[in-house]
Amino acid sequence: MNIEGIDVDIRVRNNKRMRRFQIGTDKRRMQVYASVPSWVEMDYVEALLKENVDTLREMQKEIDQSKKEIDFSSMYLFGKKYNIEHKDGKTKIGEINNNTIILYGDMMESAARLGRSLFKKELPRMMDECVQVTGRAPKEFRIKRMKTKWGTCNVVAERIWINLVLVQMPEEIIKEVITHELTHLYVHNHGSEFKKLMDDFYPGWDKIEKANMEYNKYGGIIR
Secondary structure (H helix, E strand, O other): OEEOOEEEEEEEEOOOOOOOOEEEEEOOOOEEEEEEEOOOOHHHHHHHHHHOHHHHHHHHHHHHHHHHOOOOOEEEEOOEEEEEEEEOOOOEEEEEEOOEEEEEOOHHHHHHHHHHHHHHHHHHHHHHHHHHHHOOOOOEEEEEOOOOOOEEEEOOOOEEEEEHHHHHOOHHHHHHHHHHHHHOOOOOOOOHHHHHHHHHHOOOHHHHHHHHHHHHOOOOOOO
């Protein structure tokens, strides 16, 4: 929905307990959005958004500033840098052509779809290699976007989640994160026992984690 030149992504929620609409910024998709209950008429939503157009303008400024911090001329996959070629039109999964990645439509979404597809193919191999080292395997592992963590481990369900963002990083960083989460199947906290096991499973892991943080400072197109 366009409100005085601002594109607002309308997200309809089928949540009966939701009683009001919410507006915010989605820094991953670089959008201003409005979450609205499914029972609200769109004419009413449009009227409310127009009443809050000043807030929408401030949110759009945030998005514009965030876009300036992203390099849309290149991106990384497993630590390798590729040039980006953009084609307008319908958003679909990106394609690799030698040292160039072709992105379609929404560049960030096209890149994310490509990253997820490649990660699904490569993650099982990396997980298996880390399992061989640690001697523990999760009952399941999945990929998802996470705001503040590289990975999580549900020790009760023995389920590991790996952040999609990691697909941009070198394999050694991804394996360190996997090993970190697998180690939580032995020790649930980050105390001395955990650190000792990590020293055994992945020597130099603490330096890898620091490199991980430095790498993130560059900012990737997949967020």
